[in-house]
Amino acid sequence: MTRTLGLALSGGGSRAAAFHLGCLRALHDRDLLDRIRVVSGISGGSLLAALWAYGPSDFADFDIRTTDLLRRGLQLDIARQAFKPSAAARNLTAAARASTRQLFSRHSDVSVARPANRTDALAAVLTHKAFGPQTMADVTHPGLDVVLTATDLATTNAVRFGSTRSGCSRYGTITEPIHVATAVAASAAYPALLPALERTFTFQHPGGHNQQHTVLLTDGGVYDNLGLSVLEPGRSPHHTQHVYDVPFIISCDAGLGELALKAPHFMPGRLNRSFATVHRKAQDSARSRLHEWAASGRIDGFALAYLGMKDNRLPTPPADLVPRSAVASYPTNFAAMTRSDLEAITTRGEQIMRTVLPMYLRRAHR
């Protein structure tokens, strides 16, 4: 089977992970999973991408495990993990060291005050519950590559953790093996919910020399919440470490579209809403880029499954379509999901993907 598809899984917490699970069910039923060359994930999409790419090879087993993980959620465990004595002790030592070494920099607003924070806790939970000691190279499906994207708050560059290599354009390639749990936690550290993850890696500069750099990793969706930029056709290998010229792109977009009208009065609310706005804008422009690539012939085609799609925009909706309104209010955190929420979101994902695929594939097959 030739792998010619690129799969992009957007950010959006458990809502995204559940939506993508539904999309993957439809892709499995259409027998397209074996044709995926590269899966790109952002935040909640990274979680689902990693659960699939590093999970059981049998789809049903993956489905059961993922359902189970989403039902139980990660949030409570994160809280517990963050207040474990060992974590608290690390925080105290780090604070002490930071003050002596002037790590509270006056010239930048970058703070590295809490190395062992709730995002570290998320990494620990993911290690414990899903990925164990697996590193990025340990992909289950032969021929599949994985790219999980985070953002380095210090340099504002994208940091990409990949099954073939990891790194960022400014510092070069990371020489150490990266734990899948770390990559997923970093990619999922949605700024409004989780603090940045601090890690120090040895980077091999394009020039050849090795150097250590500390990065402050946060949600990869700040710029590209759909995870499409890795799949952009015709990327130059000189400017990026990830070039996958896939002629057909399947984009799973767990965005909700227009935001419900509400006026946030308090600071956390405003912060949250401003992040949501950034993500929505980034998502809109990414979708239009897909259309441009296809119209200009740079890719053969694409399929876009969009959670927030208006129900009446589907050309031939299934009779039992889970309406947008049934999933619209689900938040983008990693809390335990109720069975009905999970089923509603996954079923909508499956339905939208199954409905749009024939439409998009028909054009690409001609």
Added chain:
Amino acid sequence: MKDSATLELTEGQQLALDQLHRIVQASHGAVAATHVAATANRPGYVEARISVGCANLPRTEGGLRLRSVEAVTLLIPPDFPFRAPSVRTRHTRFAGAPHVNWGRHLCLYRSTATEWDPADGMYGFVNRLLDWFEAAAAGELDRPGDPLHPPNALTDHTAGLLVIRRDAPVALPDRSWLGAAVLHQVNETRCDVVGWLAIEDPWPASPEQLRESAALPADAHAFLAPAVVTTKHLTFEYPLTARELVDALARDHLTPRLLLGLTGIVADHNRTLLHPGGDAPADEEDTPAAPVHLLLGTPSRGIAGDGPRQTHLVAWHLPDFADRVGRLAADTAFSGRPQLAELGDEVIQFGTEWLDRLPTRWMRIYEARPEVTVRRDHATPAAWLRGKRILVLGAGALGAPVAEMCARAGAAHLTVADQALVHPGILARQPYTDADIGHFKASVLVDRLNRIDPHTTRVEALVGDITTRLSGLDLHTFDLIWDCTANRIVRARLERARRTDAAPWPHLATLMIGHHATRGLAALSPRGATGGGADVLRRTALAAHTDATHVFDDLIEDFFPTQPPTELFQPEPGCSDTTFTGSAADVTALAGQLVAGILHALAAPADRRTMATLIVRMPVGPTVAQPAGPRWLTWPDDTLVTDEATGYDVRITPAALAEMRAEARRGARVRGPRVETGGTLLGVVDDATGVIFVDEATGPPPDSLLTEAYFRHGLDGVSNHLAARREATGNLSRFLGMWHTHPHTAAQPSATDRAAMTSLTLPLDDAPARALVLIAGGPGPLWRKWLATGDGPDFYAHLAARTAPAATEPPAPEVPAHLGPVTWWPGGYAIRPHRSVPVPRKGSRS
């Protein structure tokens, strides 16, 4: 520079001399002009003598030996710079070198039409001249890798014309080739060389055998001509006197004795062939049976530097007396009778002296030998047509140019079928003439096309109604059929005939143009493809209608309108058939593009050819938005099933099959491996062609009922879905029937299925009286293989006529009582059964 003041110079010549003057001034002595005068033997020309310093040129051993200053004469034409000057030497030291003609003329340009730039004037010319000297000194006038400069013979137009069609023989390394060329007398002045006979081979004994050996028609006039091919290259320039030629040939052991003997043997043989039984009148003893053309070949063609040389040919037209002298020589010196030897020697002596006084008359030679010529269309898609057998249906606006393109491309055989007569109106755009009016198009066209290349292409007319005449043809002998009839009936007939034929048909290309000849379509149905022309056009219509980007909207209006067009063009209002408006430019351009596109597609490897449609649009004016360029649509083959009831083809598109498989895989994942599933089929039944098109399939509606032994199709959302698809496909794809699965069991209808067939249709407003029952099934391994790899399951198809009235109320969502207590599932995207099952299956979520 002198004398120029006394000359009458044209404006152009003045310009040339001014430019030359400036070149001399700027050259610091490398170029000097010495003398300007009128050219003696060429009125209006002015010649300028210049000298070129060659002392510093790098030389090699094989190079031309140049003096330190070389003087040449430039001949400046009166219409300079719109005609290139030429250059010659006053000596003949360069004679024999490549790119030196007639001993004095230096050949600077292969083609002045492309290489001479009037704007460069003398600057460009002198540059070329300096390059020539440089190359000559370095011995690179024929550069390695370049084609060799062939020898020149100053031809005499009254000597006749030879077209060389057959590859020429070559001499052995140590022995010249002697024999005869088979000449086909085409008209008074022209003969074609259509074969070669070595002296040691048996020669045809009768005119019939001769024609047969050269594949000539029965009425062709053919004869033999003496021919020799030397072992060595003789000269770059053939002499104008026979003496020089005879001397040159003698160096290759081709003595006058041999030449006279060969001429005589050939003349004798011609006499035997053309006047069998010695019926030549006695008083015509001196008149040759055929003209005497002596063909002379030398190994002078090829690529400079390496490789075997091919034969370069010239032909000397000898006086009739050569026939007489030659036969005398043959009958004496070559008679084998010793008593005639002395007489023979005298004849040879006399003949040699006669030759010695003759001038040579070189015939014009046009090369058409495959070995030394390259077809102008060799690297184009049209090369596919060479040697093929082609059938063109229709000899109108599309068919006539298409047939001509095939004939020009060198198809071996062409059949043109049409029943129409030429009438005055069509002359505006079809390639017929006033004289053709009232005659059958096919006959007139075929007469004309047969004249294009009678040696290669044979064209036949088939006059009459195409659909009836086709039955008399063995279509399998063709390589390609062009359907240029734009006729629905022909298309439907072809589709049916193609479907019911046990042997695969040749490639079929169906061509159409729009109502204003602004757009064209070519539908290709390659050999072995599941669909013919009507099928591929139907797919094109579906693709155009369902394209979300609306790039084919113009096509829908032009070719696949949902409403019949209201404005139809009638050239003779009230009387004539309707047709399209369009000019000769429009139809020829569209035909050319469509043919080129189809040939491109056919040039692809066989395993990559698919059903395909090319869409082309004509350009518009420079200030108007241009229509989109050519566009291809392609389709993989359908899955074929034969309907049990009618014997019709059931053609299941890959899209419909993929949807059925996805639903079956979903069922296996969610409901377990043995629960049946199914859904609606969309498409159409075409009774004329006997094809049931299955375009799309959907999954089970949510109110369906799914068990391991039974599937009942629900109704929820079906009407809406059908309405949406009808709208989207321009009414091409409608309710067709229902499919369901028999996982792990045979694809045969169960008793329940058979019982249900009489009422098999849905309570829809537009429920048709017939519905297709399609069952996908197969034993365990086969079924699992389908789900895992996509290798097709078994299918059962039955076009069932509804006899029972359509139910108006949906059935209750319950399992029929006779099935007893079983687990049953709803359709749609449900993920658990209606009643909770005691043990959840793997994959189902609770």
